[in-house]
Amino acid sequence: MVEIVPLGQVADADVEALLDRAFEPGRRARVSYRIRAGMTPIAALCFGAMEAGRLAGSIQAWPASLVEDDGRAWPLVMVGPVAVDPAVQGSGIGQSLMTRMLAAAAEIGLDGAMTLIGDPEYYGRFFGFTADRTAKWTAPGPVEPRRLLARGADVPAVAGMLGPRVVAVAEPAR
Numbered sequence: 116m117v118e119i120v121p122l123g124q125v126a127d128a129d130v131e132a133l134l135d136r137a138f139e140p141g142r143r144a145r146v147s148y149r150i151r152a153g154m155t156p157i158a159a160l161c162f163g164a165m166e167a168g169r170l171a172g173s174i175q176a177w178p179a180s181l182v183e184d185d186g187r188a189w190p191l192v193m194v195g196p197v198a199v200d201p202a203v204q205g206s207g208i209g210q211s212l213m214t215r216m217l218a219a220a221a222e223i224g225l226d227g228a229m230t231l232i233g234d235p236e237y238y239g240r241f242f243g244f245t246a247d248r249t250a251k252w253t254a255p256g257p258v259e260p261r262r263l264l265a266r267g268a269d270v271p272a273v274a275g276m277l278g279p280r281v282v283a284v285a286e287p288a289r
Contacts, residue, residue: 119212122156122161133171134173151177151179157176160192161175164212171199174213174216178191179279189273194216231264232264246260248272253276
């Protein structure tokens with residue numbers, strides 16, 4: 116049986132070991148690491164999936180921004196990495212983690228503008244992430260446009276660069 120727990124209850128070394136098992140050795144060179152550089156994860160949105168006393172999966176979420184050329188910054192929550200131990204992939208752990216994280220985001224009002232880099236068929240079908248409003252977005256490195264996804268009523272459909280959360284964030288026009 117899998118138990119979803121706050122990721123803060125899991126040793127950092129166990130999380131890193133899971134990420135090493137779930138992703139290729141060069142994972143730290145991924146664009147997503149640049150987007151969230153220098154940020155601290157949003158603890159209330161980070162969870163671990165424990166199975167038989169072992170970390171089988173994890174999800175993290177980070178403060179990020181989309182910054183337009185004129186400097187206007189739109190606050191976003193960057194979801195990921197979503198990691199599942201290869202030995203138990205396909206068992207629903209990733210879906211359970213995403214479902215729990217999205218519920219937590221809704222509970223604290225952080226579900227209005229979320230983004231991630233991932234498989235649009237999976238994240239769209241199950242969680243409503245699409246590339247509908249991200250066509251003009253850029254990232255600090257190569258990203259397949261179809262994999263740059265977002266969800267939420269406050270996702271801006273403007274041209275801008277994804278990056279770490281800007282301190283002075285302008286409120287989106289309503």
